[in-house]
Each structure stands twice: as structure tokens, then as C-alpha cells.
Amino acid sequence: MSTPVPPLDDLHALLPDTVRRVVERETPIPTIAERAKALAAAHPELVRADIGQIAGVDASIEVLYGPPVGLEPLRAALAETWSRVFGGSGEISSPIGARNVTVCSGAAEGLSLLFRCFGSGRVVGLPRGHWENYLNGVDLAGGRSVIVEFFDARGALDAEGLARRIREEKIAALVANFPCNPTGAVLDHEEAARLAAVARDTGVVIIADEVYARLRYDGVAPVSLVAHAPGHAVAIGSASKEYLLPGARVGYVVSARAQLTDIVLRRLVRANTASPNVLGQQRLLDLLQRDLVDLRAGRDAALLGRVRDEMRRRRDALVTVLARHGMEPVGRAHRKPEGTIFLMASVPAWFRGSDEDFAKTALERCIVSVIPGAAFGLPGAVRLSYGTMTPPDCERLDTNLTRLQASIVTEPSPAAS
Numbered sequence: 001m002s003t004p005v006p007p008l009d010d011l012h013a014l015l016p017d018t019v020r021r022v023v024e025r026e027t028p029i030p031t032i033a034e035r036a037k038a039l040a041a042a043h044p045e046l047v048r049a050d051i052g053q054i055a056g057v058d059a060s061i062e063v064l065y066g067p068p069v070g071l072e073p074l075r076a077a078l079a080e081t082w083s084r085v086f087g088g089s090g091e092i093s094s095p096i097g098a099r100n101v102t103v104c105s106g107a108a109e110g111l112s113l114l115f116r117c118f119g120s121g122r123v124v125g126l127p128r129g130h131w132e133n134y135l136n137g138v139d140l141a142g143g144r145s146v147i148v149e150f151f152d153a154r155g156a157l158d159a160e161g162l163a164r165r166i167r168e169e170k171i172a173a174l175v176a177n178f179p180c181n182p183t184g185a186v187l188d189h190e191e192a193a194r195l196a197a198v199a200r201d202t203g204v205v206i207i208a209d210e211v212y213a214r215l216r217y218d219g220v221a222p223v224s225l226v227a228h229a230p231g232h233a234v235a236i237g238s239a240s241k242e243y244l245l246p247g248a249r250v251g252y253v254v255s256a257r258a259q260l261t262d263i264v265l266r267r268l269v270r271a272n273t274a275s276p277n278v279l280g281q282q283r284l285l286d287l288l289q290r291d292l293v294d295l296r297a298g299r300d301a302a303l304l305g306r307v308r309d310e311m312r313r314r315r316d317a318l319v320t321v322l323a324r325h326g327m328e329p330v331g332r333a334h335r336k337p338e339g340t341i342f343l344m345a346s347v348p349a350w351f352r353g354s355d356e357d358f359a360k361t362a363l364e365r366c367i368v369s370v371i372p373g374a375a376f377g378l379p380g381a382v383r384l385s386y387g388t389m390t391p392p393d394c395e396r397l398d399t400n401l402t403r404l405q406a407s408i409v410t411e412p413s414p415a416a417s
């Protein structure tokens with residue numbers, strides 16, 4: 001029996017008509033601009049009359065459009081960083097190149113374009129306990145979301161159950177988000193290999209949201225599903241979390257198949273936003289170049305290491321305070337939250353109300369602002385972010401929860417307040 005062609009190796013068959021039309025449409029403006037730019041470098045007499053931007057009035061304030069797929073030095077730096085961090089694991093032994101990276105306007109744009117490529121008119125599997133914006137992305141792409149379980153009741157990866165559900169529900173694209181917002185769950189390399197096998201067996205495309213990939217605290221090397229399933233998985237990264245630049249609006253898509261990143265997404269980004277934020281890209285490039293000095297020397301990247309170690313301290317402090325108040329981490333059963341800047345904690349037994357009641361009461365009484373788990377498909381728990389929670393904040397949380405508990409025990413129904 002012949003092995004089926006991995007989906008990312010047959011994009012023509014995979015992409016919906018709408019996307020194919022955008023990708024295949026003749027677009028004279030960028031084609032001529034590219035040719036003119038190359039010619040002008042060698043022939044200064046060429047007068048450029050193709051450019052849709054104003055220049056030559058005050059060069060000191062100009063920020064010109066960049067290429068739809070991102071500045072070339074940034075693509076190259078992202079490819080090298082990715083190869084040094086994730087390459088050498090799984091099935092990818094040689095480094096990926098700049099053509100395997102598309103820079104976009106935040107991971108949000110990358111996700112939305114990938115939902116249009118792989119989820120339009122199809123079924124998209126979202127993990128139980130997922131970033132709620134995936135639902136919007138799937139809806140906007142004209143897809144249908146279904147919730148899937150990655151783990152069994154003991155917290156083990158349930159590869160068979162997942163494969164069964166993919167077949168039963170005819171899931172075409174599966175979102176995997178490890179480390180996971182909201183639970184902080186991570187995958188190790190062996191589990192990533194098992195997930196890759198599920199993709200190979202079922203033919204599903206994995207949209208791997210890896211914006212927190214390097215923010216993991218268990219000492220395990222970061223995992224990318226692209227390294228384990230290059231024909232099935234496409235990854236999304238971001239400057240927003242690991243590089244502290246959410247306002248820069250720079251994200252990126254990584255695929256082992258350059259046809260997706262260099263051709264298809266080039267056309268889609270141009271159609272969607274023209275190009276990602278050039279100033280933000282320059283900021284990220286500066287930080288990446290510093291990190292690459294460390295990575296090339298075989299050291300932990302200094303900035304990344306600082307962010308990661310601080311987040312680990314904040315997670316530990318938060319887990320300790322919450323435990324003192326009867327709020328245990330929930331998510332992947334029996335595991336500590338090992339990554340991201342989030343954790344889900346159970347609503348304490350002394351509260352006697354739902355996660356939504358707890359979130360409302362805690363906010364109105366100025367205790368703590370949390371997101372009810374119902375928003376993520378995880379009722380009975382609330383999500384806390386420790387991304388902004390300094391040690392004094394954590395101490396204040398301790399005091400505030402003591403205050404809340406003391407007031408609650410004297411009231412008959414906290415939910416009614």
C-alpha cells in the first residue's frame with residue numbers, strides 16, 4: 001500500500017478555492033516593484049513610478065512598507081534561531097532557511113490566515129482548555145470548531161482517543177497549543193513524536209500555536225511539532241511573549257515546506273495587511289541578533305533565559321499562594337503547569353459558587369481579576385496570568401484572598417453579592 005502524500009506536500013489539493021484564487025491571481029504591482037527594485041540597484045537611471053507611498057519629503061520620519069513576508073534579515077534570524085532551538089530533534093536534521101518563515105502582524109494574523117487555508121468549510125479540532133480567540137478565527141474562516149481531548153483522566157497523552165475523534169468528526173485541522181494557554185500544559189519530545197504519528201495516521205494538518213514554546217520551566221528542551229511532523233504541522237511564533245513586544249505586532253509562521261511560507265502566505269499577507277510592522281520587526285531583529293550570539297556560542301540566550309527564569313519564579317510564588325487558599329492547579333491532571341504565563345486554578349471549596357461567580361466577586365471586591373474557566377471550556381476553575389505579577393502583587397494576592405475568605409464565611413451566598 002502506498003503511503004499517502006502528507007497534506008503540506010500537496011497544497012494545491014488542500015487549499016480552498018478562495019485561497020487558491022488569491023494565490024494564483026496575477027498581481028502586477030508587486031511583480032513590477034520587485035523587478036524594478038532589482039534593476040534600480042544596478043541602473044540608477046531607472047525612474048521608479050510604481051511605488052504607492054510618499055517618499056522624499058522628510059526622509060527622517062519615513063517608515064516605508066516592507067516585504068509582505070517580512071524583512072529578509074529578520075526572516076533569516078528567525079530561521080536560524082528556530083533551527084538552533086528546535087532543529088536536531090524529531091525529523092528535521094538540517095537547518096531551515098529564511099524561505100521557511102513568514103513574518104506577520106502578530107501570531108493572531110498567522111493563525112487567522114492558517115484557519116483560512118486549512119479550516120475554511122472544514123472541521124477544526126480545538127483542545128479542551130483553549131485560547132478563546134481560536135473560535136473567532138475558525139468562525140471567520142467559515143470553519144466549524146469541535147472540542148477534542150488531548151489527555152486522558154490520568155493526564156497521559158491519549159493518542160488513540162485523539163485519532164479516533166479526528167476520524168469520527170472528520171477533523172481536517174487540529175490546533176495544538178503547547179505550552180498551553182490557559183493551563184500551562186507542555187509536551188515532551190516523546191509525546192510530540194506520538195502526536196506526529198497521529199497526524200501521519202489520520203492525515204490531519206496540525207496548526208501548532210507555539211507562541212510560548214521557550215517559556216517552559218521543567219528543564220526539557222523546547223519542542224516544536226514542525227520538527228516532528230514536517231509534512232503535517234505548521235508552527236506559529238510571536239515576539240509578543242518571549243520577547244516582551246506585544247505592541248510591536250510581530251508574529252511568524254514556520255513551515256518545513258517553503259511553498260507555504262514563501263509563496264502562499266506571501267500572497268495572503270499582502271492581501272490581508274500588505275506587510276507586518278517594520279518598526280516592530282527592527283526591534284525584534286535587534287533582540288534576536290543578541291540572542292543568536294549566545295546560541296551560536298552554545299549558551300542559553302540571555303534575554304530569553306532572564307524572561308523564562310523570572311516567569312518560573314512568578315509561577316512558583318503564585319502556586320504557593322494559591323495552595324495556601326485551597327486553589328489547586330487544574331488542566332493536565334496531576335501535572336504542574338510547566339509553561340506560558342498562565343495557570344488554571346480550582347475555585348476554592350470555601351467559596352461555594354461557580355467559576356463565573358468567583359471571577360465576578362473577586363473582581364468587584366478588588367481581590368484579583370481572573371478569567372472564568374467556562375470561557376476556555378474548563379468550568380470550575382479560573383485562569384490567572386502571572387505575566388505581570390511581581391512579588392509584591394503576589395503578597396497582596398495572599399492578603400486579599402485571606403480577606404475574601406474571611407468575608408465569605410460570614411455570608412450565606414457569595415454568588416448573590
Ligand SMILES: Cc1ncc(COP(=O)(O)O)c(C=O)c1O
Nearest residue numbers: 106107108131181211238240251
Ligand atoms: C495561545 C496564544 N496564541 C496567540 C496569541 C496572540 O499573540 P500575538 O500577540 O502574537 O498576536 C496569544 C495571545 O495572548 C496566545 O495566548
